[in-house]
Amino acid sequence: DGNNRKAPLDRSLIQSMQSCVIEWAKQIKDIAGNDSAQLCMDGFPTPHKEIAFWEDREKNLWSLYNQIKVPKVRQLATVLKMIDSTYYGTLYNVFEDCKEQLKRAQNIFCYNLTG
Numbered sequence: 001d002g003n004n005r006k007a008p009l010d011r012s013l014i015q016s017m018q019s020c021v022i023e024w025a026k027q028i029k030d031i032a033g034n035d036s037a038q039l040c041m042d043g044f045p046t047p048h049k050e051i052a053f054w055e056d057r058e059k060n061l062w063s064l065y066n067q068i069k070v071p072k073v074r075q076l077a078t079v080l081k082m083i084d085s086t087y088y089g090t091l092y093n094v095f096e097d098c099k100e101q102l103k104r105a106q107n108i109f110c111y112n113l114t115g
Contacts, residue, residue: 017076021087024094031060032101054109061102
């Protein structure tokens with residue numbers, strides 16, 4: 001009918017959306033948790049290893065960023081906000097963390113190339 005009522009969302013669809021948010025948050029945590037200091041634990045890090053570390057980190061973050069910036073994820077965020085899901089805030093934080101970590105990795109990678 002034409003009274004603009006919102007259709008109830010399928011519980012399994014909501015759970016699927018929330019699972020995506022959890023997975024993205026886990027990926028950000030995993031990537032951010034890998035520190036270049038680990039290179040020192042594996043022996044003396046060569047400049048090549050340091051550059052490769054930051055290049056890989058940038059590629060991983062860029063891939064994740066490209067996943068979460070698409071319009072479908074904005075739609076997912078809109079739905080999570082509409083249903084007052086606590087995962088809306090988590091998704092927002094994932095996006096901001098990803099942007100911050102990506103910028104950091106890009107800056108360090110460029111510095112290592114020019115330094």
